[in-house]
Amino acid sequence: MMTITHKSRWFLALSVMLFAVGCQQTxxxxxxxxxxxxxxxxxAQIQQAIKNLLNREIKIADNAFSQTSDILVEPSMLKDERGLPIMGREFGNVLKLSLVTDGKTCFLQSSETGEKTIEIKAIYCSSTY
Known part of the structure; x- marks a missing residue:
């Protein structure tokens, strides 16, 4: 039977702490x-990222994500042939899209998909901090 000495316990605890800190920093x-x-x-790159993330098309403004990192997207209203809303206003959930960066690459997040992100290739973004 093997016994663990006080010195071994200290070394093991230190190793676990250093490993945990290293993982957090990476x-x-x-x-x-x-x-x-x-x-x-x-x-167009942002629109494609939205389509890939949500599996559907969403229209965004020409200057989306240029002033703020979040945009809110309301559900579209169904309209009749005269352009009038059918059954009144639709009160579906508002979708929040967020642009985030790790300092090198831009990513898109959605309130609908939670923590899932998708890389947006060929655009440059900067931190708002």
Whole structure:
């Protein structure tokens, strides 16, 4: 039977602490971000990221994510052939989309998908901090 000495316990505890700290430092911290260069090409990249994340198309403004890291998307209203709302206003859930960065890459998050993020390629963003 093997006994663990006081010195071995101390070494084991220190090793576990250093491992835990190392793991925390290797995970990138996501922070809110804004698009640094508003352009039709960047909007197309963001639209594609939204489609990939949510599996549906959502229209966004030309300057989406240029002033703030979050945008809110309301459900679209169903309209008849005259352009009038059918059955009144739709009161579905508002969707929150967030642009975040790890300092190198831009990512999109959705309130609908929780922690799931998707990389937005070919755009540049900067932290809002």
């Amino acid at each position: 995970q990138a911290q996501m922070v809110p971000a804004v698009v640094t260069n508003v352009s039709p090409a960047n909007k």
